[in-house]
Amino acid sequence: MSPRGVAVPNARELLFAAAERVVAAAGPGALTSRAITDEAGCAKGLLHAHFAGGLDEFVAELVLDRLARTAALAAELPARAGKDTVAANLSGVATALLTATGPDVSGLALTRPGAAERFRDAMASGAPGFTAIQESVTRYLDAERSLGRVPAGLDTAAAALALVGTVHHLLMTTWPGAPDPRDQVGRLVALLLRP
Template sequence: MPTGVALRDARRQLFDAAERLLLRAGPHALTSRAVTTEAGCAKGVLHRHFADFDAFLAALVQERAAAPAEAAATALRARAGTDTVAGNVTDALTGFFTPVTVALVALITFRDDLRARLRATTPAGIPVLTEATAALAAYLADERDRGRLPADAAVDVLAPTLTGTAHLLHADRTTPPPTREELRRTVATLLP
């Protein structure tokens, strides 16, 4: 690799390279050497910006999954009382389960050291899925409080059920994700 070449935004370049590799070849393809080769930089660049490869991967998860999930959760809560509950949940699940976030969930479950590092911010469950579940639970509780779901709706059961079902529908890397209508029909079936 060439040395002495200035990189405009090394972190972004490395994250973009890791995302491309993850989408193209899956979590087993992510190594520090593969990422830096894909980014077109020396391996030392990664270690100049991150303590180790798991620190890089944790930052990747934060930037590419956690921050967008937080934005989607905020948008979902703002939609309480509008449109249909099934439509709002469908839109939120579509936002949570992008190809990148689905691939990141696979990466998190694939790498024990990464999962252990992420426990600092997500002490239980699998990061990304846990945040999606929490957002859905808060939204469903809002809708229940507004009377748009039955008063006895068990949002603590519904939220992980919806998250897990949506993840299963999106997790297969060999087939296209479900259409919005397929996902909406599933959501409508699960909601009381």
């Protein structure tokens, strides 16, 4: 355990990663401030020092952080036009979104009213999330259409909405032991790219 008063480098990420491990091992119901800090090997006060709003703020920030990472990955997608296969590129960003928070962590933001409110406020204020990812996928598909690698008649905005909306649905409705959602994403990508 880190001694009191000693700076902990990358404390936010240390706590976020610990929370993900707690949820993966014992489910969302096991997520408490104590469980997170015990898993991180730090003092309980560290969480509250970085998240004055307590566990609700922490959960909202965790989900926002993971969505922002996926949005940054998706923003690189248009530069991948013409590289690898379209299916692999789309599946890659969809898989990143599915695994960025995972269904259990994403669900935490919905089950904790304070976290859900913070999350909604952040999205309304322009935090990168599903809309940013959808816009990046649309730009990517536009670039691929100009290269002739997707059907000329493809409605790229609708295809991006279908992909991101499906992944969002899968995040909210997948549970431990459910079929691997990546299989469903693969089938959707194949359907969207059918000539």
